[in-house]
Amino acid sequence: MLFALALSPLYLWESGLPQISNIVAAAAVGLGILTHPYLHWKRWWILGLGFVFYAAFVDLIMFAFYGDTNTLFAPLYYIFDFVIFVYLVNIATNVGKTFIKVVFWIHIIQLLFLVLSSLFGVGQYSGSSRFMGFFNNPNQMGNWLLWVAIIASATGKVIYKSWLPGLLATAIASVAIVFTASRSAAIGFIILLGIYIILGVLLLLRIFKGKLKIKVTSMLIALVIVMFMLFSFIGFSAGFMSVSDVGDNIKSQAEFLMYRFFYERDLDDTWEGRGYDRLWKFPQYLLFGAGEGATQRYADKTMFTGEIHSDWAAILFNYGFIGSFFFFGFLYALIRNMKILWFKLMLLPPFLCGIATYNIRNWSFWVGLAILYACSELLQYETSGEENVCFQERNLSVLEHSFN
Numbered sequence: 001m002l003f004a005l006a007l008s009p010l011y012l013w014e015s016g017l018p019q020i021s022n023i024v025a026a027a028a029v030g031l032g033i034l035t036h037p038y039l040h041w042k043r044w045w046i047l048g049l050g051f052v053f054y055a056a057f058v059d060l061i062m063f064a065f066y067g068d069t070n071t072l073f074a075p076l077y078y079i080f081d082f083v084i085f086v087y088l089v090n091i092a093t094n095v096g097k098t099f100i101k102v103v104f105w106i107h108i109i110q111l112l113f114l115v116l117s118s119l120f121g122v123g124q125y126s127g128s129s130r131f132m133g134f135f136n137n138p139n140q141m142g143n144w145l146l147w148v149a150i151i152a153s154a155t156g157k158v159i160y161k162s163w164l165p166g167l168l169a170t171a172i173a174s175v176a177i178v179f180t181a182s183r184s185a186a187i188g189f190i191i192l193l194g195i196y197i198i199l200g201v202l203l204l205l206r207i208f209k210g211k212l213k214i215k216v217t218s219m220l221i222a223l224v225i226v227m228f229m230l231f232s233f234i235g236f237s238a239g240f241m242s243v244s245d246v247g248d249n250i251k252s253q254a255e256f257l258m259y260r261f262f263y264e265r266d267l268d269d270t271w272e273g274r275g276y277d278r279l280w281k282f283p284q285y286l287l288f289g290a291g292e293g294a295t296q297r298y299a300d301k302t303m304f305t306g307e308i309h310s311d312w313a314a315i316l317f318n319y320g321f322i323g324s325f326f327f328f329g330f331l332y333a334l335i336r337n338m339k340i341l342w343f344k345l346m347l348l349p350p351f352l353c354g355i356a357t358y359n360i361r362n363w364s365f366w367v368g369l370a371i372l373y374a375c376s377e378l379l380q381y382e383t384s385g386e387e388n389v390c391f392q393e394r395n396l397s398v399l400e401h402s403f404n
Contacts, residue, residue: 001028001029001088002106003024004021004022004024004025004028005367007021008364009113009133009135009141009144010134011140016073022080025363028087029083032087032091039086039090042337044330044333045330047326048085048327049082051319051323052078054322054326055074055075056075058288058290058291058318058320059072059292059293060072062290063291063293065294066293066297068293071291071292071293073293074292077361078361081363084367085369086370088370088374089374092371092374092377097158097159097378100159100371100375100378101155103151103371104152104155104156107152107155107169108152108169111145112172114176115173115175117133118133118175118176119175119250129181130180130181130182131253138180138182139182139184139185142180142182142185142188143182143350143353144364145189146173146349146350147365149166149189150166150349150350151368151371151372152169153165153166153167153192153346154166154375155371155375156169157375157379158375163196163342167196170189170193170196173189174189177189178253178257179253181253181256183257183356184353184355185353186257187352187353188352191352192349195346199342272303273303273304274309274356275304275306275308275313275314276313277302278290278298278302278317279316281301281302282298282301286316286317286321287322288320288322289320289322290318290320291318292314292318295307309356309358310354310355310356312354312355314360315327315328334369335347337373337376338373338376340376340380343372343375346372
């Protein structure tokens, strides 16, 4: 499974087909079930399973009506994604920090590789200015980078008891986001940075109020590490091009991203171009769902006949109120069971990013959910364990005092 995660940025075939990482992950799950068939099951996961079954039911009916093979593939994505979610949570629960630590470093190494590839143009481009690395389009890369920053934040907090690794990962990933020129991913990163700003302000307030003590040596060590990483990164880059060239490259890409935000006005910049208009033009599908694929049936009333470019509009339209009940119920239960507020807030960036892109079928979404939930449970378990140890030590000291 770790090998599958390491291969996740590598797309060898067109979108919609299983990639090498998906194939390896499926093999890992199959092997795991054969060797260790017992899985821990949370009761609220039944909502996710309900969504998977309902999606398959709706899509099979729509395939019978329209015969579009894309309709058959859609439920397979969700079956695979949900299985990955359950299996990753089980691995993290059984193996604990050992697994989480490797997950952290896999994503950090991937992130550094993608950023360097962006700076030096090693990879593919969409058009002349939008870098997409080894993905099939820039938005896929942007979505992956956003989840990598979130996963690094959660796993870094578990391993090192600090948000600093996640902050560094977010800052580094933002460079690659600029090269993708993905507006939805950029919005997600701005929100994630905003969460870190709030964290920093609260940390400073706790320090000033004397509720949190930080050793000067710890701060100096952290500063040295940050400066070393920055200078190493710039120095390595300068081996291929001058520092000024690197800066100019980033600046030009940032200007292009700003241009896309403020001046680009294409069809996909409208509600109709994203497919939202189907919600009010075809209200007959809102109860049971329209299923996925066979999009030519909307051609007589809409300008855009591709898939809906929105997670939330797509779920509502494709699977109706019934499917939405299962899916959003699953997300609500997940968030409710994550007791750490900051982990909950880190779901905001991909959720808001999903307003303009359809990323739920991508397994990065489900991997991210699984890692966030597992890390939250590990931290809760450690906290409750420390409280129990303190309680036992306090009782022991009372007994010793009474005996004496």
